Amino acid sequence: MxxxxxxxxxxxxxxxxxxxxxxxxxxxxxxxxxxxxxxxxxxxxxxxxxxxxxxxxxxxxxxxxxxxxxxxxGNQTALPIATRMSEQQEAIDYETAGLIVSTVDVDGDKAAFTIRSDREGEGGEAIAVTVRLLTKEEQEQARTWRRGDAVSLSGLIQRPGEARNFDGFDYRAYLRLKHIHWQLNVKGVEQIQVGGSRSWNWYTVLRWNDQFRETLGGGIERIFPADQAGFMKSMLVGVRSDMDPLQFQQFSQLGLSHILAVSGLHVGIFLACLLWLMRRLGFTREAYLLTAMAMMPIYIVVTGAAPSIVRAGLMAMIALYAAYRHALKDGLNTVLIVGFGMLVWDPYYIHDVSFQLSFLVTIGLIIGVPAVNRLLPIRSAAWKNAVSIALVAQLVSFPVSIYYFNQFSLLSLAANFFLVPVFSLVSMPGGTASLILGLIYAPVGKAAAWLIARVNDLVFAVVDVSSRWDVFQTIWPSPGIGWIASYYASLTAVGWLLLAIKDRRTENDRPMLTPAARSNPISGLASGAAGRTAPAVGLTLSILSLLVLLGFAYKPDLLRDFGGEVDFIDVGQGDSILITTPLSRSVILIDGGGTVSFRKPGDEWKQRKDPYEVGRKLLVPLLKKRGIQRIDYLIVTHQDTDHIGGLQAVIEQIPVGRLLFNGTFKPGPGAEKLFQTALDKQVRLVKAHAGDTLQPDGATLLHILAPAPPEDHAGLRLEKNQNGESVVIYMEMSGTRWLFTGDMDQASENDVLTRLEAVNAAGGTTTTLPTIDVLKVAHHGSKTSTGVLWLDAWKPRMAVISAGVHNSYGHPNPLVLGRLEERNVSILRTDKHGEVQMKVKGGNIRLRTKLTDSTGR
Known part of the structure; x- marks a missing residue:
């Protein structure tokens, strides 16, 4: 070929x-x-x-x-600051000037945009700017800034943050692919002077386009209900910022996120509607083809010019031109010529997931749909095409989807088959017509939008219910490139052999014998049997290899001995510890971090549309990336926000067996919602108290040391101050010893030591406590914890402190660090080292950290 x-x-x-x-x-x-x-x-x-x-x-x-x-x-910074700012320096004062070259995103108390410096010696470098807005008046002022405006500004400049966890999102690498090497953080608009556009340039055109998109977005907001405006803006004009995060998550879980990102589907619908309209208006063939070609660049720019829309738009333009010249060419040639041109123009397109999915699915449809059509026993051409397109798209996109998103819904094929036509035939064309009518005369547009909104409501209800069926949601670790290549090879072999067998059967169904068969019927029968056997054997082997590949991708550690593992995840100012046991591969998650938010009355304007939430944005994607398909034991040491905030997203998206907690309840929406969600998900709630044990497998045993059992075991005790009620765990794993302490204070430490002494005395022994290999330092290194008696009793060899970078509490406290150093304890800190991973095997601990090279015993 x-x-x-x-x-x-x-x-x-x-x-x-x-x-x-x-x-x-x-x-x-x-x-x-x-x-x-x-x-x-x-x-x-x-x-x-x-x-x-x-x-x-x-x-x-x-x-x-x-x-x-x-x-x-050649993608290097040109700023002179790079030569005088060491890697150890995190931020310095900096002043620059240039043009705003992106849209200005104002969200709550933050404004974000990109400038291109025009100062001498800075090489026209792009810089990402984040402005912290101090008042509502400053927020309103920021909303007036536009692309193309001249700005001069000063603030703290720093390198973008890199990934702080293994497999985590690397913001520095992400910005580098956009040729951005620096972030400038500005506090208040007083540090910015914004002027109008200096002269006509390319950014002036983009500014007009931004204003046009804002007009379209405003038109959508006026005619559609508030709870649907974000969805319709995402689908019609590619504006995703107002999309409800929960709704986006539901669509993603069902494999329907391509509906929300303008892509080839949208280009096809746009062209179909445009050509239909021009034919109805009496345009000649040449006129409507040329008009459609001229409209495509406008549609690409208006909808955001993402790689998928650029690919689809360029392909459409080539196809329209070929039709105009009566010279329609091979579609596979067209799509790959477009892809080749885009890669030459910007080689970084190869890293873009929308580019990858767009081209892979398009190539798969061009090659696969005709083949699948030949195999499907469906008489109706329309139904056959619909099934083939949905099936091929699912099979081709599957490896890339699980590589990037680590989830796949078993309902995805059905959802795409039944719901995509509704959006294609009703929501998108009807929404576009409603928008146009609304811009001309609002009441008519609202009436049309009301009908579309009712259809959308029905679809949203189906998506909402379907996405809640956890049994159909599967989680996949990111596969390797070799696995992806093997998958496509096996899939191709299965398709080719099925076609070969079908062609062979068609050949054998012919009534007339060939001359060779008539002259030697025995030989003809033998060769026919051999011809039928070889493809059948090959097909069996190909299907088996595909099934083995899928099984290995879903459970890659079934045949490998990884030993145990304890990961101290960097969740900022909070705790989250992931434990995987060596024998049963049971998963234990201790705490989940959380974002603490302080809001005063009157600060409602600071609320962001999609605020950073550590569970949804960091912890859950990380767990899915590592193939955590079920959490056997979720341990909540206590109910402060920086320990349970991230667990809400975890328990919503990942199945949990048991939830262990301290037997108290801290009044507040966070804890209430978490426990209610656990009950709704039928998670077993277990009170953990001193004396309890947990044995996930033969190599792992967890002893609960605190809190003390209550005198009254009935009901839950309300407790606002949770630190002293933290669940404290002593763990033995494959000959190693660990101590996890939550946020316990020194009073709790002394209580634990007293109880252990009493237990030993009752048993008639004076046995000292075992030496601890790893101590999780309590309360992020606060001076209220990790006292001298505690350290001398356990004699830890290594200590891990989980604290946020530049946290406002001053954690870890120098006094605690001094106590550890005096006892020659090796100190590991998430604020300095990022995630700390420890692998356990044969009584040894092998250590690595994300941000530095470290070795352990």
Whole structure:
């Protein structure tokens, strides 16, 4: 196939070259390498050397690798500050000026935008700016800023934050792909001077486009109900900022998030409606094709110009031009020519998930739908096409979806099959018509929007109910590139062999014998049997290999001995500890961090549309990335926000077996909602008190040391001050010993030591406490905890302190650090080291940290 499609071969080889450059990071790859290899390829081709196609293909991979490496190497900061700011310096005062080159996102007490510096010596570098707004008046002022405005500003400049957890989101790498290397944090609008646009330029055009999109968004808000405006803006004009996070999560869980991001589906609907309208208005064929071509760039820009919409729009323009010239070409050639052009224009497109999914699904549909149509025993062409498109799209997108999003709903195929047509035929075209009518005459637009809203309500209800069926939600760890390649190879083999068997059966159904069969019927029967057997055996092996691949991807550690693992996750100013036992692979999660928010009356304007929530934004994605499909024991040491805030998202999205807590209740919406959700999910609630034990497997035993059992075991005791009621756990795992302390104070420490002494005395022994390998320092290193008696009793070898970077409490306290250092305890801190991972095997602990290289015993 590739021999007759050179454009397809070139695009695939070029992509392979980019992948090679990303994987190898060879320093000798450069533009000079590409030029040298290009000359070599030209020589091989012109000299008609043997195997020149293969040789030139290999050289093309090298050319692409050199091109990507040169592009990536040139992505460096030009700010002079880089030469005088060491990696240890986190932020310094900085002043600059330039143009606002992005939309200005004002959300609560924060305004964010990107500027391009125009100061001499700064190379026109892009800088991400975040402004902390101090008053509601400043918020209103920030809403007047626009793309293209000239600004001068001063604040603290720093490098973007890197990933602080293994497998975590790397904001620094994300911004680098946008050619942004610095963040400027500004406090208050007094540090900013904003002027109008200096002169006409490209940003002026984009400014007009921003204003047009705002007009469209405002029109949607006026005609649609408030609870649907964000959804319709996302679907019609690509504005996602007002989308309800819970609703977006529900669509994502069902594999319907592509409805909310403008993509090829939306381009197809837009073109279909546009062409239908122009035909009805009497446009000639040439006129409506040329008009549609002219409208596509406008549609691309108005809807946000994401990679998926650029791909679909460019393909549509090429197809429209080919139709205009009566020269429709191969769709596979078209899509890969577009992809090749986009990758040459911006090599970083290869890292964009929307680019990857858009092209993979499009290529899969072009190749796979005709094949699946031949296999499906459905007579209706319309139904056959609908089933084929839904099935192929699901199969092709599956590996990329689980790689990035780590979830897959078993209802996804049905949801796409039944709900996408509703959006395609009703919501999007009807919403667009309502918007146009509303801009002309609002009452008519509202009437039309009311009808669309009723259809949307029905769909939302179906999505809401379906997304709550946890039994259909599956969680997958991110697979490797080798697994993804093997999946596509096995899937291709299954499809090819099914077609081969179908063709063989069709051939055998023919009534007439060939001359060879008539002359030797025995031989004909034997060869026919062999011909039928080989594809059948191959198909069986291919299906088995596909099933094995799926099983290995879902449970990659079934056949491997990882030992036990204890991960101290960096959740900022809070605690979260993930324990995986060595034998049963049981999962224990102790606490889940949480964002503490202080709001005074009158500060409602500071509330953000989608505030950062550590469970939903950090902890749950991290757990899913690691393939945590079930939490066997969720331990809530106590109910302060910085320990339970993130658990709400965890318990909503990941199945939990048991929830262990201290037997008290802290009045407040956080704890109340968490426990109510647990009850709704039928999670077993267990009070944990001193003397209780928990044994997940034969190599792991947890002893509860605190809190003390209450005198009255009935009901829950209200307790506002939770620190002294923290669940304290002594764990033995494969010959190692651990102590997890929550936020216990020194009084609680002394109580635990007193009880342990009493237990020993009652048993007639004076046995000292065992030496602890790892101590989780209580209360983030506060001076109220980790007293001298506590340390001398347990004699820890290593201590882990979970605290937020630059936290306002001053944790960890120097007194606590001094006590640990005096006893030669190795100190690990999440604010300094990021996540701390400890692997346990054979009585040994192997240590690694995210931000520094560390070794352990």
């Amino acid at each position: 590739l021999k007759h499609r050179p454009a397809v071969a070139a695009a695939l080889l070029w992509t392979a070259g980019y992948a090679l450059a990303c994987w190898t990071q060879w320093s000798w790859l450069s533009l000079y390498t590409s030029l040298f290899l290009a000359l070599a390829a030209a020589a091989v081709w012109l000299l008609r050397a043997p195997g020149r196609s293969v040789v030139c293909g290999i050289l093309l991979i090298g050319i692409a690798a050199g091109y990507y490496a040169n592009y990536d190497r």
